[in-house]
Amino acid sequence: METEWFAQYDVLVVGSGASGLTAAITAENNGFKSLLIEKMDTWGGSSAYSGGGLWIPNNFLMQEDGALDSEEEALEYMEAVIADVGPASSRARKEAYVREAPKMVNFLKSLGFEWTRAQYYPDYYPNVKGGKTGRVIESTVFNGKKLKQWRKTQNVSPGMPPIAITSGDAYLLSLVTRTMKGFRRTMKIMGQTLGWLISGKHPLGIGLALTGRLMYILQSKYQGEVWLKAALQELIMEDGKVIGLKVEKDGKILNIKANKAVLLGAGGFPHGGEYRRKYQPVGSEYSSASPGNTGDAIRAGERVGAALSLMDEAWWGGSFILDGKVSFSVTERSLPGCIIVDARGKRFVNESTSYVDLGRRMLDHDAQMGGGAVPSWLIMDSTYRKKYLFGMMPPGQTPSKYFKSGEFVKASSIKELATQCKINADNLEETVKRFNSFAKNGKDEDFMRGQDIYDRYYSDPRVAPNSNLAALEEAPYYATRIYPGDLGTKGGLVTDEYARVLREDGSVIEGLYASGNNTASVMGRTYPGPGSTIGPACTFSYIAMNHLAGKA
Structure with missing residues (x-):
């Protein structure tokens, strides 16, 4: 029976985060009429929740600043820290990334995207050969008023002010x-x-600026068609090729034809129920990803024979909970005057390490112990709370509601704090005593905290001799649980260097591309530097639509 088509486009894009928006822009620029669909009633996905950075080696802003970098150094660094974990991180995909990422940035710049560079932000493994500082770039602050009617439907992280x-x-x-x-x-x-x-x-920063600028380009340059509340149901195949989508819109199932190709850019499965339970060591309750990331596009790809990889991985990181909301911790755990311990009261990690390594270490330690590290505890003293922000709490202010809810614990001594937290008190006292000696000597003999420039990026330069270490000596003492959260999952459809979706035997599923957290990441099981999620998401969308146009 011949398919009855509701509408036809050259390219169908699923997902409205940075990946999908970049794909739609590149498709339109190549002369392809596109339709972008988003199942939520807001657009921007997890990209809108993010820090908005893209890890782009050898980018034009580095060149303008005279910062030395090259494709060769970036590849050397990626090979060292990522290695080969299967086809997702193949040499060909790494080469495609470092070659095309700067071109993607320049392409968006030519359309009016305004970039800035976090020039002091180092790679996460700065001591590895090829590591650099300042490879991350991002949008300048953007005026959301330019989005006109689209401003009202942009995805905004709960509690995020303009x-x-x-x-x-x-x-x-x-x-x-x-x-x-x-x-x-x-x-x-x-x-x-x-x-x-x-x-x-209406000032938009970080992830809102990134997605805002991309949507603005799509609308102002191309009048790109975007459907909200339009959910992918399945891929439509003909003779082994993807030729369209079944989409649920306004209570109806519509067949939409893709004359050229479909690109899946709908995020991973941090809130993906069955997938999460089957593959991941923890559930979705600590995820900072958008609730719309439920793995629909990955399931659709799997149903038509796509290979999957890295499904047990995520962009891990320590998270705490305040006001019942998950908050992904980047700075809090790194500043001097705090430590992380397990239920035994013992440290097990460099608290200032990259967030993905912290989250993975927490999970591995919990598995090795048979429990007791999920959650762990972030312990701090009164001096720490007087000096530094914690989440949205100003220095010196810890509202009583957090103690009443049990999200924060306060005590007049380390022993009393341990008792309240049900941590081994003798061990915790000994751990704090040992750590305090490290702080005074300036060297963490157990985990080398503060020994590289990434650790010191989130530190206090007024603290000496080690800007990441300060003794926990001033009562009262505080504690809050820290969980293995995530920014999203990083496993999914296996793709090649052109972002084409592959079967288990390595053959290409014609007419189907994918990028972003829909896919098994080119970054493998690690996180080379800030922006290693969104950088590849945008780059492989750009590669895909150029490949479709015969330009790659």
Whole structure:
């Protein structure tokens, strides 16, 4: 029976995060009429929740700043830290990434995208050969008013106010009361935000700026067609080729034809129920990803024979819970005057390590112990709370509601704190005593905290001799649970260097491309630097649509 088509387009894009938006822009630029569908009633996906950075080796801003980098150094670094974990991280995919990522950035720049560089933000393994500082770039602050009617439906992380901030500013916010640079940057951000609001502008920063600019380009340059509340049901095949989609829209199942190809860019499965239970060591309750990321596109690909890989992996990181909301921890655990311990009261990790390594270490340690590290505990003293931000809490302010809810614990001694947290008190006292000696000597003899520039990026330069270490000595003491959260999953459909979806035997499923967290990541089981999620998401979307146009 011949399929009855509701509509036809050259390219169908599933998902409205940075991956999908970049695909639609590139498709339209290549002369393909596209339709982007999004099952949620908001657009932007997890990209809108993110820090908005893209890890782009040898980018044009590095070149303009005179920062030395090259494809060869980036590949050397990627090979060293990622290695080969199967086809997702093949040499060909790594080469495609480092070659095409700067081109993708320049392409978007030519369409009016304004980029800035976090010049002091290091790669996560800076001591590995080829590691650099300043490979991450991001959108400048963007005026959301330019989005017109699309502004109202942009996906916004709960509790995120409109603020003129970039990820390159974030490390200084924690130092607002500690350094003149931190104070000045914080005042600048507040002043710019207030100025924009007074003048009638709507400042968007980090992930909102990234997705906002991409949507603005799609609408202002191409009048791109985007359907919200349009859910992918399945891929339509003919003679082994993907030729369209079944989409649920307004209570109806519609057949939409793809004359050229389909690109899946709908995120991973952090909230993916069956997939999450089957493959992941923990559930979705600690995930910071958008609730729309349920793995629909991965399931659709699997049903037509696509190979899957890295399904047990995620973009892990320590997370805490305040006001019942999950908060992904980047700075809090790294600043001096705190430690992370398991239920035995013992440290097991460098608290200042990259978030993916912290999350993975927590999971591995819990498995090795047979429990007791999920959750772990972040322990801090009164000096720490007086000096630094914690989540959205200003220095020196810990509302009583957090103690009443049990999300924060407070005690007059380490022993009492251990008792309240049901941690082994003798061990915790000994752990704190040992750590305090490290802080005073300036060397963490157990986990080498503060020994590389990534650790020190989130530290306090006024603390010596090691800016990541300060003794826990001033009562009262505080504790909060820290969980193995994630920014999303990083396993999914296996793709080649052109972002084409592959079967188990390595053959290509014609007419089907995928990018972003729909796919098994080119970054393998690690996280080379800030923006290693969104960088490949945008780059492989760009590669896919250029390959479709015969340009790759």
